[in-house]
Amino acid sequence: MGLFRRFVIGAIAMPCLISVLTLPEVASAAKIGDSCKKAKTTTSYKVNGKKVVLVCTRVGKKLTWIKKPAPRPVVSCATGGACSIGDVSPSGGIVFYVSPTAINAVAGISAGGIYLEVAPNDVSSDTGWCSDTTHSITLDGNAFSTDLGAGARNTLIMTTGTADSITPACTTGAGVLTANLTVGTFSDWFLPSKDELGLIYANLKKHSPSLGGLADSAYWSSSEVGAVCKVGRMCSNFVWAQRFSDGGQGETGKGTRSKFRTAGNAVRAIRAFG
Numbered sequence: 001m002g003l004f005r006r007f008v009i010g011a012i013a014m015p016c017l018i019s020v021l022t023l024p025e026v027a028s029a030a031k032i033g034d035s036c037k038k039a040k041t042t043t044s045y046k047v048n049g050k051k052v053v054l055v056c057t058r059v060g061k062k063l064t065w066i067k068k069p070a071p072r073p074v075v076s077c078a079t080g081g082a083c084s085i086g087d088v089s090p091s092g093g094i095v096f097y098v099s100p101t102a103i104n105a106v107a108g109i110s111a112g113g114i115y116l117e118v119a120p121n122d123v124s125s126d127t128g129w130c131s132d133t134t135h136s137i138t139l140d141g142n143a144f145s146t147d148l149g150a151g152a153r154n155t156l157i158m159t160t161g162t163a164d165s166i167t168p169a170c171t172t173g174a175g176v177l178t179a180n181l182t183v184g185t186f187s188d189w190f191l192p193s194k195d196e197l198g199l200i201y202a203n204l205k206k207h208s209p210s211l212g213g214l215a216d217s218a219y220w221s222s223s224e225v226g227a228v229c230k231v232g233r234m235c236s237n238f239v240w241a242q243r244f245s246d247g248g249q250g251e252t253g254k255g256t257r258s259k260f261r262t263a264g265n266a267v268r269a270i271r272a273f274g
Contacts, residue, residue: 030054036063083115084274085203086211091186091271093117094202094212097196102147104272108160109179110152110188113272118200118212119189123177126264127221129239130158144224146194146240151270154192154222155179174220178269189269191222194240194249196264196270201247216245217266241265 002244030036030043036056042052043065054065075081077095087095097116105112144154159179161169170176174191181189192200197219204212218241225238242249244266 009264030065032065032067034065036065039063040245042181050056081116086207089115089117089271089273091117091119091183093183093271094120096200096212096270101147102272104152104190105151106156106190109156109190112152113274115272115274116196116199117271117273118204118214119183119269119271121179121213122175122215123181123267123269125215125217125266127177127220127267128173128263129265130173130175132144132170144222146221146223148193148195148199150193151196151222152190152272158191158222174265174267175222177267181269185270189271191220191267192270194221194223194242197221197240197242198247198249200268201242201244205244206247212268214244214268215266216243218243220265220267230248 032054033261039056039058041056042053046052051250053068055068056063057066058064059066067189076087077083078090079094080090083089083095083098085095087096089095095115095117099114099116102112102114103112104116133205144150144157153176155175158170158173158175178189178191183189200212200214200219205209205214221240223240225240240249
């Protein structure tokens with residue numbers, strides 16, 4: 001409300017109207033570096049139309065508004081993050097084993113890694129193991145292995161043969177198919193060893209629900225049985241396979257031992273990475 005006051009100019013008194021206005025209080029917006037009162041509370045403001053979120057944070061002995069960090073992007077196994085059994089891998093396959101140390105590092109076949117994955121699909125549903133059905137294939141005297149981490153080495157032996165060429169390499173069959181497989185940009189696949197094949201069955205096929213789209217078929221491993229199998233019977237040209245219908249492992253998935261290497265079994269390639 002206006003108030004009348006009387007001012008005297010010289011000898012003349014003149015009334016004067018002074019307007020007194022009550023203005024609403026305007027709170028200043030919090031800015032980065034301003035003090036705040038309660039930790040973890042947030043506030044925000046806009047700069048050029050973009051929202052800036054501040055969070056009250058203890059810095060030293062004071063509570064201060066700082067810019068809220070952007071959330072970290074979630075990095076999955078498929079995009080290069082850490083992997084667990086059952087995760088989708090960068091190739092689109094499925095991780096079936098995580099090793100404490102890198103395995104399957106074999107020049108010409110695989111750079112190795114701590115993760116083993118199966119390819120997204122079977123390479124074949126019905127193929128022989130090797131075009132050579134006579135010789136026990138070795139590479140400079142190195143026998144095939146059934147061990148975890150031996151698949152890449154076994155595949156090298158299958159596709160290379162002996163250095164002196166006395167024993168020829170496979171030109172067709174399961175090992176050749178896996179070594180020549182390319183999925184997307186990945187071409188470092190190989191045929192799993194007996195023990196690697198067993199883990200595929202245990203960790204993927206028997207998973208509930210089953211993972212990897214594995215058939216109820218017998219799958220080839222890259223492991224030859226060796227000089228002796230069963231009750232002292234010579235089996236130097238036989239190869240370990242595994243039935244994925246029930247998990248049984250044996251020298252043959254179909255019982256035709258005399259033509260075992262040319263018997264038709266399924267093939268699923270594996271790869272090491274990470």
